[in-house]
Amino acid sequence: MSEADASLHAARPGDGIAWITGASSGIGETLAERLAALGWKVAVTARSAGPLEALRARAADGPGEILVMPGDVTDAARMAEIVAELEAERGPVALAILNAGVYLPVDGTAPDLAAFHASFDVNLKGTANALVPLVAAMKPRRRGQIALVASVAGYSGLPTSAAYGATKAGLINLAEAMKFDLDRLGILLQVVSPGFVDTPATKDNPFPMPHLMPVGEAADALIDGLAGTAFEITFPKRFTRQLKFLRLLPYRLYFPLMARTTGWSRKPRPKD
Numbered sequence: 001m002s003e004a005d006a007s008l009h010a011a012r013p014g015d016g017i018a019w020i021t022g023a024s025s026g027i028g029e030t031l032a033e034r035l036a037a038l039g040w041k042v043a044v045t046a047r048s049a050g051p052l053e054a055l056r057a058r059a060a061d062g063p064g065e066i067l068v069m070p071g072d073v074t075d076a077a078r079m080a081e082i083v084a085e086l087e088a089e090r091g092p093v094a095l096a097i098l099n100a101g102v103y104l105p106v107d108g109t110a111p112d113l114a115a116f117h118a119s120f121d122v123n124l125k126g127t128a129n130a131l132v133p134l135v136a137a138m139k140p141r142r143r144g145q146i147a148l149v150a151s152v153a154g155y156s157g158l159p160t161s162a163a164y165g166a167t168k169a170g171l172i173n174l175a176e177a178m179k180f181d182l183d184r185l186g187i188l189l190q191v192v193s194p195g196f197v198d199t200p201a202t203k204d205n206p207f208p209m210p211h212l213m214p215v216g217e218a219a220d221a222l223i224d225g226l227a228g229t230a231f232e233i234t235f236p237k238r239f240t241r242q243l244k245f246l247r248l249l250p251y252r253l254y255f256p257l258m259a260r261t262t263g264w265s266r267k268p269r270p271k272d
Contacts (some may be wrong), residue, residue, distance in 0.1 A: 022100030073126030095126030
């Protein structure tokens with residue numbers, strides 16, 4: 001462990017608030033419930049307040065608390081406002097999981113420009129919109145924990161993931177680059193690289209999804225990772241190790257192997 005790493009600490013419920021973006025469904029929703037059950041005061045953000053209010057009601061009798069903070073991550077002013085309001089009225093944001101994202105498949109034979117723009121706006125720019133005010137709030141304390149939810153789709157190119165994978169690769173690179181400076185501030189920055197998780201976003205994938213994880217298991221694996229200080233939190237590990245190996249292959253081996261694995265080599269050629 002480096003000298004910088006020795007000063008980094010995983011957040012605990014007594015340190016302040018946990019903030020989760022993209023908390024209305026999938027991993028974000030389940031993670032919020034699990035953290036509240038562990039005694040956290042959890043601020044939850046998504047565009048629609050209704051699912052967040054339902055989440056708060058489900059956690060009402062538990063040891064923690066759900067704070068409903070609706071907002072669209074593409075609205076930079078709203079993200080800054082949420083951080084400022086939490087810090088001023090609820091307590092310091094000790095832990096943030098920037099999870100908001102969209103998966104819009106891209107057919108490479110007829111790519112849709114709107115899918116690229118929406119993916120970049122939510123997944124990449126939306127994360128930066130939340131990250132910047134968080135760093136500003138945590139910097140004076142020299143303490144805090146931020147997790148950026150990327151994906152194994154960011155490791156290397158996969159069919160239909162031209163937009164989604166590009167944003168997740170960007171998040172991985174963003175986290176790697178920011179870590180050098182945030183370490184010096186005592187802010188623990190982590191990147192989360194899940195494999196396939198059984199959520200609404202994966203329901204329509206037109207290819208096999210090996211090691212598909214139930215969303216509850218994925219949330220538990222994420223919580224385990226957040227309890228430590230490792231830079232990358234990834235699960236299921238057997239699958240992610242395989243993908244990390246594949247990205248080491250030369251392209252002359254990678255493309256035919258991935259095409260066979262995903263079934264793309266058996267797809268009919270597109271018509272003109």
